[in-house]
Amino acid sequence: MTATHSTELDQFATDVLAGLSARPKHLSSKYFYDDEGSRLFQEIMKLPEYYLTGCELEIFERQADDIFKAFVNGSNAFDLIELGAGDGTKTAVLISHFLARDADISYSPIDISQEALDALTTKFATEFPALRMDAKQGDYFHILKSLKNSRGLRKVLMFLGSNIGNFSRDQSVEFFCHLREVMNPNDLLFIGFDLEKDPHVIANAYDDAAGVTAAFNLNLLARINRELGADFDLDKFVHYANYRPIEGSARSYLISREKQEVHVAALKRNFQFEQWEAVFMEISQKYTIRMIEDLAADSGFAIKRNFFDGRNYYCDSLWQLV
Ligand code: AVJ
Numbered sequence: 001m002t003a004t005h006s007t008e009l010d011q012f013a014t015d016v017l018a019g020l021s022a023r024p025k026h027l028s029s030k031y032f033y034d035d036e037g038s039r040l041f042q043e044i045m046k047l048p049e050y051y052l053t054g055c056e057l058e059i060f061e062r063q064a065d066d067i068f069k070a071f072v073n074g075s076n077a078f079d080l081i082e083l084g085a086g087d088g089t090k091t092a093v094l095i096s097h098f099l100a101r102d103a104d105i106s107y108s109p110i111d112i113s114q115e116a117l118d119a120l121t122t123k124f125a126t127e128f129p130a131l132r133m134d135a136k137q138g139d140y141f142h143i144l145k146s147l148k149n150s151r152g153l154r155k156v157l158m159f160l161g162s163n164i165g166n167f168s169r170d171q172s173v174e175f176f177c178h179l180r181e182v183m184n185p186n187d188l189l190f191i192g193f194d195l196e197k198d199p200h201v202i203a204n205a206y207d208d209a210a211g212v213t214a215a216f217n218l219n220l221l222a223r224i225n226r227e228l229g230a231d232f233d234l235d236k237f238v239h240y241a242n243y244r245p246i247e248g249s250a251r252s253y254l255i256s257r258e259k260q261e262v263h264v265a266a267l268k269r270n271f272q273f274e275q276w277e278a279v280f281m282e283i284s285q286k287y288t289i290r291m292i293e294d295l296a297a298d299s300g301f302a303i304k305r306n307f308f309d310g311r312n313y314y315c316d317s318l319w320q321l322v
Pocket of ligand 1 (some may be wrong): 044052162165282313
């Protein structure tokens, strides 16, 4: 079970109350990642339909040396900090290459899931016994401040996997501006962006045949049951995802199969659902190069270099401060 601290639990309860009281109803995808949700997301990354992970892995495997050259700056010492590290599989490819090139690096993975961090730490300790590691559990910004100027070396902040896609445009700019505040002039930001492509490919990635994405989405209701004492019956909701080609965004919903009432003990409240009423769960934005350039410019960054996979499905974009 997730050890959610009381202030975090209060925030969760407050957000669930606001989301289930709103019209249309919504829940925040940032709450997907309790330990069970993190496990389900590892499963999603292995799905044939979920191309994002393979694309980023391909970029890292084929272009590790170019990435290394772009990260180093005279000396081969720098601090890698990864926001939302998860199980670190993709990052391991980069680190392995950097160490083979005699890089003097430290690695600080940050994640909300302690279980995911523990797995990562164990794996990396075996694979890279010489790597200095400092895993941190918790909320990005809280921890970022503590990382400011750690060794006085260049920091490379990484935000991979197109995690940025869960933010609205305004939230993205706000997020990058926050990051800029903890960065020194010489630091870099490396961000994964999923690009626009054949809409069928995108739609399938969020509606896999095995139903793992559905389980991932439904897990948030299960989490509300676990942590807030609710009585959601998961069988009474159906996962629905679609892609909007004009906005370039995949969206997912949980739809109530019938008229029903759900009790949330921690909120001392009942919530009514009409038959076929939708709860908006997640936005996964897809990008054009133009959008990435505009985002960088509006957040006070310049693109140093973009790295693409062979199909141009995905872009890892390296940013510096302007
Ligand atoms: C982890 C936010 C990048 O939006 O593609 C995967 C989460 N949701 N399948 C994404 C997710 C449904 C994922 N990110």
